[in-house]
Amino acid sequence: MTSSPLGLLFLARSGRGLRFLEFMDRKSLKRMIASHAEELPDATWEPSLLELKTAVDQLELYFNGMLQDFDLPLDPQGSEFQLNVWKALRAIPYGTTRAYGQIAASIGHPKASRAVGLANHDNPLAIVIPCHRVIGADGSLTGYGGGMPRKRWLLVHEARQRERTSAPLELFAGGDKSRER
Template identity: 60%
Template sequence: MEHVWHIGSPVGDLTLTEEEGALTGLYFGRLSRPGEAGPTALLEEAARQLREYFAGQRREFDLPLCLRGTAFQMQVWQALQAIPYGEVRTYGEIAQAIGKPKACRAVGMANHNNPISIIVPCHRVVGAGGSLTGYGGGLENKRFLLDLEKRNH
């Protein structure tokens, strides 16, 4: 049974999901999802860590995650988690890091399909030359997250 909880944040409403003791989703917006509504101990801990992150007091998250995707997506999401707080990488650098230097567009699509935004920091991936490119939470939120990390780095 999936548990669903909505929280407010400086980037708007967020929807957190948990299943079997692991975080399965962090989505922008107040999404209607099937499952049991309301907090669990894990979702409350995720909310606490997110509050600390937004306050500039947390650089890394310590939560059990359950990412579900293709083998390629899992490689990309693992590479995203290796990007240090306050730093960015290009899609090309991520493609290179996973040993698929020509897969820039596929990296972008895996980024787009990241189910645990912010915690799996897809906002830290930028276009060539540092340009801000698409972000599921909106470019304004991407800029906010990057600026937050830059200020507190």
């Protein structure tokens, strides 16, 4: 368990990588853990272990606006469809969003936007697999297992950090006319 600006986070890993990252107050957390308990006899819940410490350190960097892409071994468990959705979510650039239908099309199932929504709901790795970056086709904020205030916070946080880090690049990319005197 670790703290964050959005509340306590629960972390667990298997022998292959991070298995769970979820808000402690999420109603379905106990069900999610119980459904994987038999698969996790070797699960580690102690954040002092190097693998979990690395995840905690990267989360701290993310929340401080100093990390955009997590570099962690991951071990999410799900159906082939869910794993494909979660892989597509990891490809959404930091500070941007995609609609459910766009994700569905990107994995070769253009009519499966509702199934993408269910895969989002079952995402066991909040923030690291950025399901918060998925929005409605009309641009509206839609469901998030951690709650809508957290989704909004994450999107605003990323947009601000992206704007802050890309501004100097845009200044020079567009050409600084003040130097042409």
